[in-house]
Amino acid sequence: xxxxxxxxxxxxxxxxxxxxxxxxxxxxxxxxxxxxxxxxxxxxxxxxxxxxxxxxxxxxxxxxxxxxxxxxxxxxxxxxxxxxxxxxxxxxxxxxxxxxxxxxxxxxxxxxxxxxxxxxxxxxxxxxxxxxxxxxxxxxxxxxxxxxxxxxxxxxxxxxxxxxxxxxxxxxxxxxxxxxxxxxxxxxxxxxxxxxxxxxxxxxxxxxxxxxxxxxxxxxxxxxxxxxxxxxxxxxxxxxxxxxxxxxxxxxxxxxxxxxxxxxxxxxxxxxxxxxxxxxxxxxxxxxxxxxxxxxxxxxxxxxxxxxxxxxxxxxxxxxxxxxxxxxxxxxxxxxxxxxxxxxxxxxxxxxxxxxxxxxxxxxxxxxxxxxxxxxxxxxxxxxxxxxxxxx
Numbered sequence: 001x002x003x004x005x006x007x008x009x010x011x012x013x014x015x016x017x018x019x020x021x022x023x024x025x026x027x028x029x030x031x032x033x034x035x036x037x038x039x040x041x042x043x044x045x046x047x048x049x050x051x052x053x054x055x056x057x058x059x060x061x062x063x064x065x066x067x068x069x070x071x072x073x074x075x076x077x078x079x080x081x082x083x084x085x086x087x088x089x090x091x092x093x094x095x096x097x098x099x100x101x102x103x104x105x106x107x108x109x110x111x112x113x114x115x116x117x118x119x120x121x122x123x124x125x126x127x128x129x130x131x132x133x134x135x136x137x138x139x140x141x142x143x144x145x146x147x148x149x150x151x152x153x154x155x156x157x158x159x160x161x162x163x164x165x166x167x168x169x170x171x172x173x174x175x176x177x178x179x180x181x182x183x184x185x186x187x188x189x190x191x192x193x194x195x196x197x198x199x200x201x202x203x204x205x206x207x208x209x210x211x212x213x214x215x216x217x218x219x220x221x222x223x224x225x226x227x228x229x230x231x232x233x234x235x236x237x238x239x240x241x242x243x244x245x246x247x248x249x250x251x252x253x254x255x256x257x258x259x260x261x262x263x264x265x266x267x268x269x270x271x272x273x274x275x276x277x278x279x280x281x282x283x284x285x286x287x288x289x290x291x292x293x294x295x296x297x298x299x300x301x302x303x304x305x306x307x308x309x310x311x312x313x314x315x316x317x318x319x320x321x322x323x324x325x326x327x328x329x330x331x332x333x334x335x336x337x338x339x340x341x342x343x344x345x346x347x348x349x350x351x352x353x354x355x356x357x358x359x360x361x362x363x364x365x366x367x368x369x370x371x372x373x374x375x376x377x378x379x380x381x382x383x384x385x386x387x388x389x390x391x392x
C-alpha cells in the first residue's frame with residue numbers, strides 16, 4: 001500500500017516576518033534536542049540556592065542590584081509587548097537577565113575548574129555588568145547621554161568604585177572579599193588581560209548568550225528556544241555538534257537584531273519615546289537616570305500617560321520605512337523625518353581552527369553600518385491609528 005505523500009512543511013508566521021519557518025523549527029529541535037526548561041524569571045528561593053559564594057549572595061542583596069528588578073530589559077517595548085503571555089504577566093527585567101548571566105559565569109567556572117578567586121571575580125563582573133542601567137534601559141539612555149552625559153557604562157563604573165551615592169556597599173563588598181574593583185571594570189570594558197576575559201569580551205560572551213536567548217521569547221514565543229547553558233557548554237566543548245549549535249545561535253543573533261531590535265516596532269517605540277523627552281526637555285533631570293522605572297513614571301505623569309498611549313499611536317506599516325540607500329560617511333544632513341539606524345551583519349568564518357573559548361572571536365564576527373529610516377512625527381494623524389491588536 002502506497003503511503004500518502006508528505007505535506008509540505010507549513011510556513012510559521014510571526015509579527016516580525018523573521019522567516020522562522022517549519023524547517024528552522026526542525027533544525028532547532030535537532031540541535032537542541034531534549035532541551036531543559038530555562039526559567040527566564042527567577043524566584044528568591046531559586047537564587048538563594050543557586051549561588052554559594054558569599055560575595056555573590058551579598059551583591060545580589062545590595063540596593064543597586066535590587067533596583068534592577070524595576071528596570072525593564074528592552075525598555076519601552078516591554079510595556080507594549082509581552083513576551084511571556086498576557087499583559088498581566090511579568091515582563092523581562094535587567095534583574096532576571098543579570099541573574100541568568102551570573103549563572104552562566106558560575107557554570108563556566110565549574111566547567112573550567114577555576115579557583116575561588118577567579119569565581120569571585122568573574123561572578124562579580126557578571127552580576128555588575130548591567131548595574132548602571134537607567135529607567136527604560138536603551139530606550140531613553142541616548143537622551144540622558146546627550147543631555148546630561150549619563151550612560152549605563154559610566155554609572156556602572158561609579159557604582160563599582162563607590163563614587164555615587166546610589167549604593168556605596170558594592171565597592172565595600174568587592175574590597176572586603178578580595179576582588180579588585182578596577183579588574184571588574186577592566187573585564188566589563190573589554191580591557192582586561194585576564195585569561196578568561198573572553199567570557200565578557202568575545203562575540204559569543206555570556207551577556208550575549210543570555211540576552212539573545214531571552215530576546216528570542218519576544219519574537220518566537222511558542223517555538224523551540226536555545227538554552228543559554230547549552231550554548232555555553234558548546235562554547236567550552238567546541239566539537240562539531242557544538243559548533244553547529246553556535247552557528248545557529250549566531251544566525252539567530254542576526255535575525256534578532258535585523259528584524260526586532262532594529263526592526264520597525266522597536267525602532268518606532270524608542271524613537272517616539274525619545275522624541276517625547278526632546279519636546280519636554282525641561283521636565284527631565286540628570287538624577288532621573290538613578291531612579292527605578294516606577295519612581296520615574298511617578299515623577300513624570302505625562303510620560304507615563306504617553307507610554308500607555310503608545311499602543312494606539314504606532315502603526316507599523318506607516319511609522320517607519322527604510323530609505324533605499326545606505327548612509328554614506330559624507331552625509332552630513334538628511335530629511336527632518338529621517339533617522340540614522342544601525343545595521344549589523346553577522347558572519348561565520350568556518351575555515352579557522354577553534355580550540356578554546358577565546359578562539360570564537362576568529363570564527364564569529366560582525367560588520368556595522370548605518371542606514372536612514374523615515375519617521376513620522378508625533379503630530380502626524382497617520383501615527384495615531386489604533387494598532388493595539390498588534391500587541392495583544
